[in-house]
Amino acid sequence: MxxxxxxxxxxxxxxxxxxxxxxxxxxxxxxxxxxxxxxxxxxxAELTLPGFRHDVCSAVHPAAFTSLFFDAFGMREKVGWLVPDASYAHPLDGGRAAIAWRDIARTADGLGVDRRAWNAMLRPLARHIDAVADVTGNQMLRVPRHPVTFVRFGLRALELGSPLGRHSFRSEEAHALLTGVIAHANTALPSVAASAAGLLLASQAHAGGWGFPxxxxxxxxxxxxxxxxxxxxxxxxxxxxxxxxxxxxxxxxxxxxxxxxxxxxxxxxxxxxxxxxxxxxxxxRYGPGASKVDFALDGPVPWAHPDVHLSPTVHIGGTRAEIEAGENAVARGRVPERPFVLAAQPSILDPTRAPKGKSVLWTYIHVPPGSSVDATETVTRQIERFAPGFRDRILASHATTATEFAVYNPSAVGGDFAGxxxxxxxxxxxxxxxxxxxxxxxxxxxxxxxxxxxxxxxxxxxxxxxxxxxxxxxxxxxxxxxxxx
Structure with missing residues (x-):
């Protein structure tokens, strides 16, 4: 045969x-x-200086731990994974920060007046993360295998993706913490689709965590x-x-x-x-692109809030209103002065990524499709806002524009690496x-x-x-x- x-x-x-x-x-x-x-x-690859190993595109992989294929393949056993106690952090002005710990109770307790609201929204989803992954991880045109989770997840996405979402929480910290994951979707906000993507990420943060190799x-x-x-x-x-x-x-x-x-x-x-x-x-249709900046640093990022040092993933952009304004500016074809910055600092847990005492920092902002904007100064300014002295830690940087992303990977049409x-x-x-x-x-x-x-x-x-x-x-x-x- x-x-x-x-x-x-x-x-x-x-x-x-x-x-x-x-x-x-x-x-x-x-x-x-x-x-x-x-x-x-x-x-x-070594994008900045010898000995500094940077992820060229993706850096932290929440979906890896809920993937049925990776589970069957044994990816968690075949690759050495680091899973932080702090899945992601969100610094705010005045030295404040909100932290999404893998422990949902610890996260909720840190949100004060929004403790019950955070638990009510995310604990049922995190508890049934396999069902959430099934709801979001297959095509929508089928009968859901987990109807209760499907309805619960859908109603929450509708809530957050509409004006009702402005009443989901009372504190600036809780709103910002959830908006940061929603903004990963790279689209105008509020949005039901982006809220669904953000809910999945937030649920994964409180279930298996956000791991990286x-x-x-x-x-x-x-x-x-x-x-x-x-x-x-x-x-x-x-x-x-x-x-x-x-x-x-x-x-x-x-x-x-x-x-x-x-x-x-x-x-x-x-x-x-x-x-x-x-x-x-x-x-x-393809969405906005990404303009990426990798940094080689002479030490860790000097965050104003000490707990931000504990999280490999950091969402930088201020309040919910600021993040939404920035993402909506991108959707209208502009690069905001204060954009939403997605950052990863793997060196806090992985000493193999940089020479002893040094660090790598991975960042990007959303930009209009096909943009040739170099985001180095914009990102530096935005990080300096929450980490005074950051600029002085920079040894070298490497910028990749949305246009260059599209050339590097033709699948990222216009620099949209969400496909x-x-x-x-x-x-x-x-x-x-x-x-x-x-x-x-x-x-x-x-x-x-x-x-x-x-x-x-x-x-x-x-x-x-x-x-x-x-x-x-x-x-x-x-x-x-x-x-x-």
Whole structure:
């Protein structure tokens, strides 16, 4: 019997997860990667000075601990993970800060008048994190397996995404703490879709926590690649694919498959891409971009509030009103003077990331799509606001504009590394309205990027969903994770 071929374009976590599943199912797998190294959005490199190891795109990975694929794969055992007691921190003016501890009771107690409100909103979701992950981690067009959690989660997202959300809490600290995670969605606020994404992140913060690998994000694709090679797969680097019509990926008539961990736009280069599906892909919208700045520091960030030193993830932007104003300015095509800054300081727990006594700091702001703005000074000013003396700690910095992100990774159209605008419509139809959005109308071709459910995040689930469909279509057999691992 002839072995079926599988070609995967893109070596991000979703592409490699699809490749691992296909190889374990008996396919002869080749992964094609444009860069000289693997990883996509999970690369780690010396961007500033020798000995300072920076994550090129993603840095902290809440979704990794709720991923069914990573759980079956054994990612927590194959990679050394650091899980902080403080999942994320939110400094405020006057030396104040709100901290989202992994211990929800400790978090709630720190919010004073909002202790009960925080518990009421997040404790049921954190307690049933697997159900929350199921609600958010699959396509929306199906009967929910956990209807009570589905309703509870949906009502909270509706509340926070509407004017009602302004009455959810009484304190500036609680509002800011939740708005910081909601702002990850990179869209105009308030928003039901962004609130859903923020609720998931906040729930993960109080469940398994927000973990990150020792040594940097690169450990994740390296573990997947090792398993792929152990099952006969190959990875070809330095091979950029811009046109599927020129790609020899096998014969779909005999069950060969092509999986794209790329922008869905690449699928439009297939000779058979046409009709309503192709029109829907052309209508699929991308969101604002990101302008990133990596810093090499002569010591830790000198935060005014001591507890901010304990959290690898820091949301910098002030009050809820300030963050919303900044995100709405970006949605209108402007870069705000005081933007929302997402920062990660892995060196507080991981001494391998910088020379002894030194630190790395990973930051980015949201910017209009295709922006060429260098955010170094803007980010420095905003951090200095909550960490006086930060500027004096900078040894070197490295800026990556949204335009440069789009060149580095064509999947990040306009610098949008979320893989598409986070809107309610595009949560339901991502990138098309379908019960199987990973399958294309072209025989043997599947989508497996952040532009498909469950969307952005380091979880490998889009790759698994695409691979499961590809295996079933090619062999007539439905496989589950327990069949492969």
């Amino acid at each position: 002839t072995t079926r071929r599988a070609t995967v374009v893109g070596s991000g976590p979703n592409g490699l997860s699809a490749a691992v599943a296909l190889a374990r199912a008996g396919f002869d797998v080749t992964v094609i990667e444009a860069h000289s190294g693997i990883g996509g959005g999970t690369r780690t 020792v040594g940097g994000a690169q450990a994740i694709p390296d573990a997947l690649a090792e398993d792929l090679r152990a099952h006969g797969g190959r990875i070809e680097t330095g091979h950029r694919v811009d046109d599927l019509s020129a790609l020899d990926w096998g014969d779909p008539a005999r069950g060969d498959v092509l999986v794209l961990d790329t922008s869905p736009r690449l699928a439009l280069t297939h000779p058979d891409a046409h009709g309503s599906w192709a029109a829907a892909i052309r209508r699929f 598409g605008a986070v809107t309610f419509r595009q949560l339901i139809g991502r990138p098309v309205l379908s019960t199987s959005p990973w399958r294309t109308p072209m025989k043997g071709v599947y989508l497996a990027s952040a532009s498909t459910p469950p969307g952005p995040g380091v979880h490998g689930m889009a790759g698994w969903f695409a691979a499961r469909l590809a295996i079933a279509d090619a062999t007539g057999e439905r496989v589950e994770l327990e069949d492969l691992f």
